[in-house]
Amino acid sequence: MTTDHIVKSFDEELSRLSDQISRMGGLAEVQIERSIESLQRRNTEEATQIIEDDARIDALQIEIEELAIQMIARRQPLATDLRATVAGLKIAPHIERIGDYAKNIARRTIALNQNPPIKPMFTIPRMGRMARSMVKDVLDAFSSNDLAKARAVWERDAELDDMYDSLFRELLTYMMEDPRSITSCTHLLFVARNIERIGDIATNIAELVHYQVEGETLTEDRPKTDEASVTVVDSN
Amino acid sequence: MPEENTPEEMEVTVESNEAPGATQAPKAPPTKVNARDVNVYYADNHALKDITIEIPENRVTSFIGPSGCGKSSFLRCINRMNDTIDICRVEGKIEIDSADIYDRSIDVVQLRAKVGMVFQKPNPFPKSIYDNIAYGPRIHGMVAGKTDTDELVEASLKRAGLWEEVKDRLAQPGTSLSGGQQQRLCIARAIAVSPQVILMDEPCSALDPIATARIEELIDELRQNFTIVIVTHSMQQAARVSQKTAFFHLGELVEQGNTELIFTNPVDKRTQDYITGRFG
Numbered sequence: 001m002t003t004d005h006i007v008k009s010f011d012e013e014l015s016r017l018s019d020q021i022s023r024m025g026g027l028a029e030v031q032i033e034r035s036i037e038s039l040q041r042r043n044t045e046e047a048t049q050i051i052e053d054d055a056r057i058d059a060l061q062i063e064i065e066e067l068a069i070q071m072i073a074r075r076q077p078l079a080t081d082l083r084a085t086v087a088g089l090k091i092a093p094h095i096e097r098i099g100d101y102a103k104n105i106a107r108r109t110i111a112l113n114q115n116p117p118i119k120p121m122f123t124i125p126r127m128g129r130m131a132r133s134m135v136k137d138v139l140d141a142f143s144s145n146d147l148a149k150a151r152a153v154w155e156r157d158a159e160l161d162d163m164y165d166s167l168f169r170e171l172l173t174y175m176m177e178d179p180r181s182i183t184s185c186t187h188l189l190f191v192a193r194n195i196e197r198i199g200d201i202a203t204n205i206a207e208l209v210h211y212q213v214e215g216e217t218l219t220e221d222r223p224k225t226d227e228a229s230v231t232v233v234d235s236n
Numbered sequence: 237m238p239e240e241n242t243p244e245e246m247e248v249t250v251e252s253n254e255a256p257g258a259t260q261a262p263k264a265p266p267t268k269v270n271a272r273d274v275n276v277y278y279a280d281n282h283a284l285k286d287i288t289i290e291i292p293e294n295r296v297t298s299f300i301g302p303s304g305c306g307k308s309s310f311l312r313c314i315n316r317m318n319d320t321i322d323i324c325r326v327e328g329k330i331e332i333d334s335a336d337i338y339d340r341s342i343d344v345v346q347l348r349a350k351v352g353m354v355f356q357k358p359n360p361f362p363k364s365i366y367d368n369i370a371y372g373p374r375i376h377g378m379v380a381g382k383t384d385t386d387e388l389v390e391a392s393l394k395r396a397g398l399w400e401e402v403k404d405r406l407a408q409p410g411t412s413l414s415g416g417q418q419q420r421l422c423i424a425r426a427i428a429v430s431p432q433v434i435l436m437d438e439p440c441s442a443l444d445p446i447a448t449a450r451i452e453e454l455i456d457e458l459r460q461n462f463t464i465v466i467v468t469h470s471m472q473q474a475a476r477v478s479q480k481t482a483f484f485h486l487g488e489l490v491e492q493g494n495t496e497l498i499f500t501n502p503v504d505k506r507t508q509d510y511i512t513g514r515f516g
Contacts, residue, residue, distance in 0.1 A: 004509075004514045005512070005513050005514055006513050006514065006515065007513060010513070076471075076472055077512070078471060078475070078499050078500075078511045078512055079499060079500060079501065079502050079507075079508050079511055079512050080508060080512060081512045082499070082500060083500065083501075214501075215500060215501030216501070
């Protein structure tokens with residue numbers, strides 16, 4: 001869709017915008033994966049590196065935004081071109097946010113490593129894998145204008161929310177059993193919350209892909225089953 | 237606890253479940269010009285094919301399309317300018333306020349007073365600024381006496397945003413003005429005879445960006461009182477000044493609709509290709 005302009009350099013700019021977003025998304029995916037891995041392996045050194053590497057994603061965001069602004073100023077894009085430019089401009093900060101969440105997970109990892117490990121946890125790596133694949137799929141959908149794929153990501157977020165809720169309940173029981181685990185469990189809860197937010201952002205990007213392709217916003221309500229925010233436990 | 241820089245972490249996410257606030261659609265304006273199945277031939281050349289469009293009152297409607305697509309030809313049907321071309325034949329129906337303008341009982345001179353026109357190149361009469369405005373009202377018997385005429389000249393120049401610049405030199409020839417001023421003089425001349433519809437055929441293509449901006453500002457003001465149809469080659473201009481846009485291609489009216497939709501989400505691929513600069 002970014003071909004055939006009479007002005008060839010405009011084609012090149014549109015492809016560059018799309019390529020840079022894919023690149024930025026690729027970096028964010030890797031950051032998610034590394035942050036979960038360093039959490040599992042209690043690797044403080046790797047976590048520190050992840051925090052440093054976030055700067056690369058931030059730099060790409062600035063580059064993408066400058067490119068999009070230049071395109072608006074110089075090409076006055078319309079119709080699909082306008083939508084691609086606006087979608088690019090709006091997706092970049094979302095990816096930057098994903099990078100921030102991965103960085104936060106790394107920070108929590110460093111804190112967690114100062115306490116003894118708590119019970120083996122399977123849900124967090126599973127959530128991490130799922131969030132990562134949602135980010136990957138939504139960026140594939142972006143670069144190939146694949147509406148079905150974008151919509152699948154949009155719908156899959158409910159599953160991630162469910163995992164988050166069940167982990168939330170699980171962690172509450174640990175904390176009640178052994179108050180000494182509260183510090184670690186709270187850190188883990190925030191890690192899970194970060195992953196759950198990455199899923200939300202993937203759905204936001206899916207909505208922008210929909211806008212880019214169809215020219216309309218997804219108006220129906222997204223399946224949202226995140227109940228942790230209203231969960232209460234009986235402490236007796 | 238490490239420093240957090242994600243404030244949303246603690247927040248309860250609230251997804252908006254409410255239906256988007258029922259936006260009150262503004263009442264659609266009445267149709268001023270109603271064209272049905274208009275076909276135009278220049279001898280054997282079928283220049284316009286089954287054009288059907290409703291032009292809303294007190295709105296700016298822009299016609300866009302590549303050169304030779306028929307947009308100017310269609311514009312000229314609305315005040316029967318094509319009558320002056322011998323080989324031109326117009327079929328179909330065009331109504332203004334539900335009256336057929338091609339009906340035999342219609343006085344073409346009166347019609348053209350009702351439907352004014354502004355051309356690509358400013359074409360003031362070789363007369364004074366004052367007489368450029370006063371000429372039309374005089375021949376149509378719209379003014380009696382000097383005071384009357386003075387008032388109308390002043391009012392027309394004011395509405396065209398030219399009064400302050402020319403009030404001290406009304407006796408100078410219209411052609412002594414700058415291009416942008418000449419074009420505003422032509423607009424003042426068009427509105428002096430109290431038309432209902434103003435047709436503009438690329439009114440800014442010979443003007444610099446500042447003069448263009450002033451004309452666009454003027455168009456926006458004038459639509460309070462007039463129905464405006466503008467042919468333009470500048471997509472951005474159509475996007476800026478008009479509420480309705482019609483895209484012509486090879487004599488066909490390909491797509492028409494709200495300007496904002498045409499420029500963000502056109503339906504027809506030809507419209508899409510043209511406005512995004514992909515025409516082969």
